[in-house]
Amino acid sequence: MPIVIQPYREEHESAVREFNQRLQSGGAGDDLVFFELARPRWLPPADGSKLLQEYFVAVENGVVRGGYALKQQSFSFADGVSRNVAYYHHPLSEGIVNKSYAAVGAMLLKDAMGRAPLLYCLGMAGYDRPLPKMLVRLGWSHFLVPFYFNIVHPYRFLREMQALRGTVFRRWLLDLLAFTGAGWAGIRAAEGLRKLRTPKLPPFTVERVEDFSEWVDPLWQQAKNHYAMTAVRDFQTLRTLYPASDAHFTRLRVHRSGHDIGWAVVGERRKDGKYGAMRVGSIVDCWALPEDALPVVQAASAALIENGVDLIISNQSHRLWGRALNQAGFLISPSNFIFAAGKNLSALLQPIAETQSQMHVTRADGDGLPRNF
Amino acid sequence: MTLTILDQVRKVASDLFVLPADRITAESSPDTIEAWDSIQHLNFVLALEEKFGLQLSPEEMEQIRNVGEAARLVASKLQNSPR
Numbered sequence: 001m002p003i004v005i006q007p008y009r010e011e012h013e014s015a016v017r018e019f020n021q022r023l024q025s026g027g028a029g030d031d032l033v034f035f036e037l038a039r040p041r042w043l044p045p046a047d048g049s050k051l052l053q054e055y056f057v058a059v060e061n062g063v064v065r066g067g068y069a070l071k072q073q074s075f076s077f078a079d080g081v082s083r084n085v086a087y088y089h090h091p092l093s094e095g096i097v098n099k100s101y102a103a104v105g106a107m108l109l110k111d112a113m114g115r116a117p118l119l120y121c122l123g124m125a126g127y128d129r130p131l132p133k134m135l136v137r138l139g140w141s142h143f144l145v146p147f148y149f150n151i152v153h154p155y156r157f158l159r160e161m162q163a164l165r166g167t168v169f170r171r172w173l174l175d176l177l178a179f180t181g182a183g184w185a186g187i188r189a190a191e192g193l194r195k196l197r198t199p200k201l202p203p204f205t206v207e208r209v210e211d212f213s214e215w216v217d218p219l220w221q222q223a224k225n226h227y228a229m230t231a232v233r234d235f236q237t238l239r240t241l242y243p244a245s246d247a248h249f250t251r252l253r254v255h256r257s258g259h260d261i262g263w264a265v266v267g268e269r270r271k272d273g274k275y276g277a278m279r280v281g282s283i284v285d286c287w288a289l290p291e292d293a294l295p296v297v298q299a300a301s302a303a304l305i306e307n308g309v310d311l312i313i314s315n316q317s318h319r320l321w322g323r324a325l326n327q328a329g330f331l332i333s334p335s336n337f338i339f340a341a342g343k344n345l346s347a348l349l350q351p352i353a354e355t356q357s358q359m360h361v362t363r364a365d366g367d368g369l370p371r372n373f
Numbered sequence: 374m375t376l377t378i379l380d381q382v383r384k385v386a387s388d389l390f391v392l393p394a395d396r397i398t399a400e401s402s403p404d405t406i407e408a409w410d411s412i413q414h415l416n417f418v419l420a421l422e423e424k425f426g427l428q429l430s431p432e433e434m435e436q437i438r439n440v441g442e443a444a445r446l447v448a449s450k451l452q453n454s455p456r
Contacts, residue, residue, distance in 0.1 A: 002432050002435060002436070003431075003432065003435060004432055005431050005432075058431075095411075102410075102411050103411045103414065103435060105411065106411045106412060106414060106415040106434075107431040107432075107434060107435055108431075109415065110415055110418065110419075110429075110430075110431045110434055111430075111431045114428065114430065114431075134412050137412045137413075137416070138412065138415065138416060138419070139416075
């Protein structure tokens with residue numbers, strides 16, 4: 001019986017649970033499970049909406065052998081045209097525990113390429129993972145979206161940042177820096193030096209808003225053509241991504257001289273072992289003309305600091321947003337957050353070596369909103 | 374000289390797997406070509422789509438077991454495609 005890839009329906013749910021059980025009993029990681037409900041909880045298809053998620057399953061004689069998800073969204077490009085683009089995520093194949101199904105991973109991707117001509121992947125946790133390895137071999141264009149961080153509480157950072165505390169010597173050294181205050185002094189001095197480069201900004205004001213509304217749209221229209229590629233960020237899209245009912249996010253409206261200049265969405269991430277007991281805040285999403293990035297970044301950082309976080313992180317592809325983060329005291333760190341574009345999407349972004357720093361890609365363009373907050 | 378579809382498919386395989394065309398036969402398969410794994414299988418299918426201007430489904434991709442089957446599938450798709 002051949003494997004057929006089809007939309008995930010309620011009738012497949014029990015087979016998906018059995019698929020997940022086989023993966024787990026075969027030794028796959030705890031996070032390698034497919035969605036057990038056919039209807040996406042986040043961004044389910046809705047009438048007329050171009051922002052939605054769809055799931056697909058690979059079925060062999062009633063048995064599920066794999067699945068993947070597509071997040072469909074409208075993107076604006078440098079040529080002024082908006083196009084539907086799909087984000088391919090959560091591909092899972094029985095091939096990871098049973099070599100008889102080694103071909104399922106490639107079948108899933110082939111299916112997605114047929115359903116969504118403009119396709120991208122994001123995140124993927126580094127080039128050593130199976131999916132990015134596959135995409136590189138398939139000739140997808142790819143780059144790392146830079147990762148920025150700002151240490152709000154040096155003591156907590158030195159004591160809790162597990163990724164830095166891998167050996168006994170490192171733990172001893174970091175504890176020494178934390179307890180003597182030398183770490184605090186060093187981090188603050190470095191931050192002070194970076195902030196010396198911060199240009200003096202005209203005064204701006206920041207307002208915490210409950211919801212996004214029509215005031216967002218002129219900002220969207222004004223700035224969209226300044227980015228080589230950006231997901232549509234009009235007010236309807238923002239209301240879908242960050243509904244007023246979702247208390248995890250803080251929504252910021254930034255004004256200058258009585259005019260809106262940008263907005264940001266910030267939030268505290270769920271606890272994650274690699275950050276220990278630290279409270280980690282994220283600049284999840286943001287928008288402005290590239291030259292107005294700095295006040296928006298400063299507003300976002302101030303809101304997170306006020307919320308009590310120990311560390312602030314952000315991924316930003318655009319050069320001027322990166323510069324704004326640096327000017328606001330952020331450091332850049334090696335990133336494992338990969339953007340990879342399929343052949344058709346890549347053709348719209350050539351030469352990608354230049355375009356990558358003119359695109360507006362953030363964490364909000366992935367699937368992390370419900371998972372990480 | 375007109376190349377047969379099999380010859381053209383052999384050329385696609387030769388370019389992709391970096392092997393001399395005369396070493397690619399209708400029977401060449403993942404069992405005989407070391408570099409032919411599941412990802413190269415997808416690359417092979419994508420290269421055939423581009424070369425012949427057709428679309429193959431994941432199920433058709435999975436049915437291809439060797440170069441000869443790929444050529445037969447391409448021929449059948451070309452025959453059935455609207456002109």
